[in-house]
Amino acid sequence: GHDTLEDSVAFYSLDMNRGMHERMRIESGLRHALGNGELLLHYQPKFQIDGGRIIGAEALVRWRHPERGLIPPGDFIPLAETTGLIVQVGEWVLEAACAQAAVWQRAGMPPLRIAINVSAREFTAALPGRLAATLARYELAPVWLELEITESALMHDIERVIDIMDQINALGVTLSLDDFGTGYSSLSYLKRFPIHTLKIDRSFTTGLPSDASDCAIATTIISIGQQLRHKVIAEGVETVEQLEFLRQSGCDEVQGYLFSRPLPPFEFETALRENWLL
Numbered sequence: 072g073h074d075t076l077e078d079s080v081a082f083y084s085l086d087m088n089r090g091m092h093e094r095m096r097i098e099s100g101l102r103h104a105l106g107n108g109e110l111l112l113h114y115q116p117k118f119q120i121d122g123g124r125i126i127g128a129e130a131l132v133r134w135r136h137p138e139r140g141l142i143p144p145g146d147f148i149p150l151a152e153t154t155g156l157i158v159q160v161g162e163w164v165l166e167a168a169c170a171q172a173a174v175w176q177r178a179g180m181p182p183l184r185i186a187i188n189v190s191a192r193e194f195t196a197a198l199p200g201r202l203a204a205t206l207a208r209y210e211l212a213p214v215w216l217e218l219e220i221t222e223s224a225l226m227h228d229i230e231r232v233i234d235i236m237d238q239i240n241a242l243g244v245t246l247s248l249d250d251f252g253t254g255y256s257s258l259s260y261l262k263r264f265p266i267h268t269l270k271i272d273r274s275f276t277t278g279l280p281s282d283a284s285d286c287a288i289a290t291t292i293i294s295i296g297q298q299l300r301h302k303v304i305a306e307g308v309e310t311v312e313q314l315e316f317l318r319q320s321g322c323d324e325v326q327g328y329l330f331s332r333p334l335p336p337f338e339f340e341t342a343l344r345e346n347w348l349l
C-alpha cells in the first residue's frame with residue numbers, strides 16, 4: 072500500500088512510465104506490422120433479415136503478431152487513434168479491402184457491400200480522393216464499398232463533414248452510421264447527413280427482448296431510420312429471440328455471432344456459397 076502521498080506519487084509515475092513504455096512498444100510494433108504484412112482482415116457477413124441472404128460484410132482488422140498471436144483491434148486501434156498511426160492503418164485497410172473485393176468482383180460474384188471502419192481522424196477532405204484513386208486502381212465498382220463511421224467523427228464541423236459525405240456519395244460509395252445512439256449526435260444533424268444505413272450498436276442489441284430500455288431504443292432507432300429512409304442494421308445479434316424482436320420491429324439487416332463470426336477470406340467465400348444454395 073501507499074503510506075504517504077510521496078509514495079503514491081512515486082508509484083503512480085512508475086506506473087505511468089510502464090504504461091508509456093507499453094504504448095511505445097505497441098506503437099513501434101504496429102509501425103513494423105504495417106510494413107511487414109502482419110495486419111489482416113476478417114469479414115463478418117451481414118444478412119438481410121427477410122430471406123437471410125448475405126448482402127455484404129464488415130471488414131475487421133486483426134494483427135498477426137509473431138509472438139503474441141492474433142491481436143484483436145480493441146488492443147491496438149484506440150492507441151493507433153491517439154498516436155495518429157490510425158491514418159496509415161486506415162490506408163492499409165482500404166487497400167486490403169478493395170484488393171479483396173476486386174478479386175471477388177473478378178470471380179463473378181454478385182456485388183456485396185464490403186464495409187470498412189473509418190476513424191474520426193481519417194474522415195478528412197483527403198478521403199474522397201483517396202477512395203476514388205483506390206477504386207480506380209483496382210477497377211472496383213463503387214457499389215462494393217461502404218464506410219462505417221461513428222458519430223464522433225461527424226460532430227466537429229458539420230458543413231465540412233456533409234461536404235465530404237456528399238463527395239463520397241458522388242463516387243457511389245455508401246455510408247453507414249456506426250454505433251448509432253452511443254454518441255452525441257443530435258437528430259437535427261442526423262436529418263442532414265447523406266447516409267444510407269443506421270447501425271444499432273451491440274450494447275442495445277444485447278438486452279433484447281427482455282430489457283425494456285434496450286427495446287425502446289432499438290425500436291426508436293428503427294423508426295427514425297424508416298422516417299429518414301435509411302436502412303437499419305443491428306450488430307451483435309446472438310440469439311433467436313433478439314432476431315425475432317428485430318424482425319417484428321422492422322429492422323432490415325442483421326449481423327452477429329448467431330449467424331457468423333468474422334471470417335478469414337476463404338471461409339467467408341465458403342459461407343457465401345452455402346448461403347447462395349439456400
Ligand code: C2E
Nearest residue numbers: 131132143144145148164188189190307308309327328333
Ligand atoms: P465495431 O465497429 O462496433 O465492430 C463490431 C465488433 O463486434 C467486432 O469486434 C465484431 O467482431 C464484434 N461482434 C460482431 N458480432 C458480435 C456478436 O454477436 N457478439 C459479440 N460479442 N461481438 C460481436 P472486433 O473485430 O474486435 O472490433 C472491435 C472494434 O475495433 C470495432 O467495433 C471497430 O470500432 C474497431 N475496428 C475494427 N477494425 C477496424 C478498422 O479497420 N479500422 C478502425 N478504425 N477500427 C476498426
Ligand code: CA
Nearest residue numbers: 129188219249
Ligand atoms: Ca463497425
Ligand code: CA
Nearest residue numbers: 250272273306
Ligand atoms: Ca459497435
Ligand code: CA
Nearest residue numbers: 188221249250
Ligand atoms: Ca464502431
